[in-house]
Structures are given as structure tokens and as C-alpha cells.
Amino acid sequence: MIQIQNLTRIYDGRAAVDDVSLTVEAGQIAALVGTSGSGKTTLLRMINRLVEPSSGQVLIDGQDTRQVAPHLLRRRIGYAIQGHGLFPHRTVGQNIATVPRLLGWNQAAIRDRVDELLSLFQMEPDQFRDRMPHELSGGQQQRVGVARALAAKPDLLLMDEPFGALDPVIRAKAQADLRDIQRRLGTTLILVTHDMEEAVTLGDRIAVMDKGRLVQYAPPSEILTAPATPFVRDLIGLDQRPFHLLSLTPAHALARDGQAEGPALPRGATLRDALAECLWSGRDALPVEGGGVITLAALRAQAAPQARAAE
Ligand SMILES: Nc1ncnc2c1ncn2[C@@H]1O[C@H](COP(=O)(O)OP(=O)(O)OP(=O)(O)O)[C@@H](O)[C@H]1O
Incomplete structure (x- = not known):
């Protein structure tokens, strides 16, 4: 469990982070979102x-991090950043091995x-182990950066926009892989992201930062349906709210008995995927x-909880 208590950082007389307190339970993912310069990093x-x-x-x-030498602390905590930060003159294998070696x-x-x-990140070991970072694509470099952060099986992983430079297809795959690995290993994860969709799909809780202050810290559904301030509401984007x-919710959670024509929605699809498929294929129910x-009517009700509550 991570307990952040009244944390403040002053630069040039101004608070970049201003009296922030929050707790991340073990094995949970907290996503930090906010405008540029709000103090996330x-x-x-x-x-x-x-x-x-x-x-x-x-x-x-329970242990105060001030009691641990910084270099020892950093060996215990995985850290992955945008642009991967790989050592350019070390092979992929050597990069990943950095902390285990230490x-x-x-x-x-x-x-x-x-x-x-x-293997976990779908990079054939014999093919990639001895390559240099410049011999990889940007997406492969980022995956190696995340692999390096996970190498010593840290209980805590910090990630700063780790998937920022990935194209949408690889990004979705990398997110799903990360979620899978995180759940399997029970890693506690704190993730900075600019992408509200990423925060909503990955975060057990979302922390919204504004000008150094924490303005809301809540599960995604609460952030979406009960934003604490106009700033939080604007950050979500009203037009995106139903889709978020x-x-x-996984599609199977809303599945009911019944008959529907056409190809089935794959296991693991979300309600958003179901809506897209209904619209694209012109069907109002999907197996x-x-x-x-799953029916279009059920999707409508799920996307508009206020309207449903008022009925
Ligand atoms: N080393 C530093 N010296 C002086 N000011 C700094 C330093 N690092 C950050 N700041 C300032 O602190 C504030 C918060 O910066 P930070 O990088 O934490 O924001 P952020 O929310 O991560 O932004 P972004 O989303 O753009 O990465 C900014 O105003 C920034 O200019």
C-alpha cells in the first residue's frame, strides 16, 4: 500500500505539487490525470x-521512504517513462537485466x-535479446522499457506516459498486456497519462490534478458520473462521457438470455465495443x-445512468 501524505514540492516559490494526500491499495492501479503542468510527473x-x-x-x-537510501529505493520500485529511456549502448537483454544485475x-x-x-511482450527472445535499442521500432522500444521496469518483479511500478508514442492498435494491446501482467503479479501501479480513455480503462481509481492540487480521487465511474468540479467535468469531455x-463494463456482464443474428462479440469486448458493432453492422442485438x-436498448440505458435513474 502506498500512502502519500501532505506531499508538497516548491519550485521558485511556487508549489508544483501542493499538499497532496492519497492512498493506493496494494495491487490496485491509480491513474494520475490533469492538464499539462498540473504536477503529475x-x-x-x-x-x-x-x-x-x-x-x-x-x-x-508503512515504511517512510526517507528512511531508505534513494538508490536502494529505486531498485525496489519499477519506473517506466515515455520515450522508454533505454541505455543506447546496451543490448535489449542487458537493458532489461539492469536491476536484477544490481x-x-x-x-x-x-x-x-x-x-x-x-515473450510476455510478444518479442521473440532469440530475435530481440541481442539487438541494440536503435534496431527496434518505437513501439518495441517502449515495450522493452516497460519490461525493464518489471524485471525485478517490483511490488510497485511507476509509469509516466509509457504508451504515449504508440499507435492506437499497439497501444490497446500494450494496455491489455499491462493490465494482465499487473493482475497476475499483484503489482501496485501508479500511472501518469494524458489519455482519459487510458485512465478509465486501466485505473481502479483516477486522481485528477489541477495546478498542483488533487481535486478528485475516485473510481472511474464516480469521476464520470459525479465530477467534483467543473475542471474535472471539462477534463473528461462531456461528449466522451457515455463512451467512457x-x-x-465487459460486454458479458450485460448479456441476457435471448436470440440474435450474426457473428458473436468476442470474449473480453467492452460495452463500447458492443455499441460500435451494433452501429457498424446495423444490428440492434448481438450474441x-x-x-x-446484448441489446442496443441495454447499451443505451448503461450509457446514460442519470436518464435511467430518472425513469
Ligand atoms: N526542475 C524543475 N524546476 C522548476 N520548475 C519545475 C521543475 N520541474 C517541474 N517544474 C514545474 O512544476 C510544474 C509541474 O510540472 P510537472 O512536470 O510535474 O507537470 P505535469 O502535470 O507532469 O505536466 P505534463 O503533463 O506537461 O508532463 C510545472 O509548472 C513545471 O514547470
């Missing part, structure tokens, strides 16, 4: 002491871990893989 970097707080404290599983893992364990992570709400049917 500074807040994230205070957790692993890349930036020292001006005041306040961070507790990791921690004194034996060679065989390191090699196994490198190959395991490459739909992307929160769902694994059983049941």
Missing part, C-alpha cells in the same frame, strides 16, 4: 525520490527473466461469445 517522481519533497511524506507498506541475481535467473519478459462509461445476447 513531479508527484510521481517524489514517490521514488527522483525529486525530493519540500514537505510531506510517502509511506510504502540486485545480484545469478546469470541463469537473469537470462530466464529476460526471455520471459520478451461503456468502456468500463456474446460464451452465451447470451
Whole structure:
């Protein structure tokens, strides 16, 4: 569990992060969103002491981070940034092995871990292990950056726009992989993102920052349906609200008994995917893989909870 308590960072007499307190439960994902310059990166970097707080404290599983030497703290905490930050003169394998090596893992364990992570991110180990970073595509570099952050199986992973430069298809895949890995390993994850869709689909909770202050910290459904301030409402974008709400729920959760024609919606699809498929194929009901049917009427009700409550 991460407890951020009254954390403040002053630069040139101004608070970049201003008295922020929040708790992230173990195994959960917190997404930090906010406009540019609102203090997200500074807040994230205070957790692993890349930036020292001006005041306040961070507790990791009850331990004050000030009691741990910064370099030791950073070996325990995975950190992935936009633009990957790979060492250019080290191979992919050596990059991924950075922290396990510092921690004194034996060679065989390191090699196994490198190959395991490459496979996990759909990069054939024999093909990629010995390449240099410049021999990879941007998307592959980013995946190696995330693999490196995960290498020593950290309990806590900090990510600053890790998928920022990926194209939408690879990005969706990388997000799904990350979610899968995070759930499987029970990693606690704090993620900075500009992308509200990413925050909604990945975050168990979303923290909204405005001018250094935390203005709302709540589950995505609450941020969407009960924004605490006009700033939060604007950040979500009113036009996107129904789509974000739909992307929160897997399609099978709304499936009911019934008959529908045409190809089934794949397992793992969200209600948003279901709506897109209804509109695209002109159907008002879809079979769902694994059983049941989802109707356009049910999707409408789900996308407009206020309207449903008023009925
Ligand atoms: N090293 C520094 N020295 C002086 N000011 C800084 C420093 N780092 C950040 N700031 C200022 O602190 C504020 C918050 O910056 P920060 O990078 O945390 O914002 P952000 O929300 O991550 O922005 P973005 O989304 O654009 O990355 C900004 O006004 C920035 O100019």
C-alpha cells in the first residue's frame, strides 16, 4: 500500500505539487490525470525520490521512504517513462537485466527473466535479446522499457506516459498486456497519462490534478458520473462521457438470455465495443461469445445512468 501524505514540492516559490494526500491499495492501479503542468510527473517522481519533497511524506507498506537510501529505493520500485529511456549502448537483454544485475541475481535467473519478459511482450527472445535499442521500432522500444521496469518483479511500478508514442492498435494491446501482467503479479501501479480513455480503462481509481492540487480521487465511474468540479467535468469531455462509461463494463456482464443474428462479440469486448458493432453492422442485438445476447436498448440505458435513474 502506498500512502502519500501532505506531499508538497516548491519550485521558485511556487508549489508544483501542493499538499497532496492519497492512498493506493496494494495491487490496485491509480491513474494520475490533469492538464499539462498540473504536477503529475513531479508527484510521481517524489514517490521514488527522483525529486525530493519540500514537505510531506510517502509511506510504502508503512515504511517512510526517507528512511531508505534513494538508490536502494529505486531498485525496489519499477519506473517506466515515455520515450522508454533505454541505455543506447546496451543490448535489449542487458537493458532489461539492469536491476536484477544490481540486485545480484545469478546469470541463469537473469537470462530466464529476460526471455520471459520478451515473450510476455510478444518479442521473440532469440530475435530481440541481442539487438541494440536503435534496431527496434518505437513501439518495441517502449515495450522493452516497460519490461525493464518489471524485471525485478517490483511490488510497485511507476509509469509516466509509457504508451504515449504508440499507435492506437499497439497501444490497446500494450494496455491489455499491462493490465494482465499487473493482475497476475499483484503489482501496485501508479500511472501518469494524458489519455482519459487510458485512465478509465486501466485505473481502479483516477486522481485528477489541477495546478498542483488533487481535486478528485475516485473510481472511474464516480469521476464520470459525479465530477467534483467543473475542471474535472471539462477534463473528461462531456461528449466522451457515455463512451467512457461503456468502456468500463465487459460486454458479458450485460448479456441476457435471448436470440440474435450474426457473428458473436468476442470474449473480453467492452460495452463500447458492443455499441460500435451494433452501429457498424446495423444490428440492434448481438450474441456474446460464451452465451447470451446484448441489446442496443441495454447499451443505451448503461450509457446514460442519470436518464435511467430518472425513469
Ligand atoms: N526542475 C524543475 N524546476 C522548476 N520548475 C519545475 C521543475 N520541474 C517541474 N517544474 C514545474 O512544476 C510544474 C509541474 O510540472 P510537472 O512536470 O510535474 O507537470 P505535469 O502535470 O507532469 O505536466 P505534463 O503533463 O506537461 O508532463 C510545472 O509548472 C513545471 O514547470
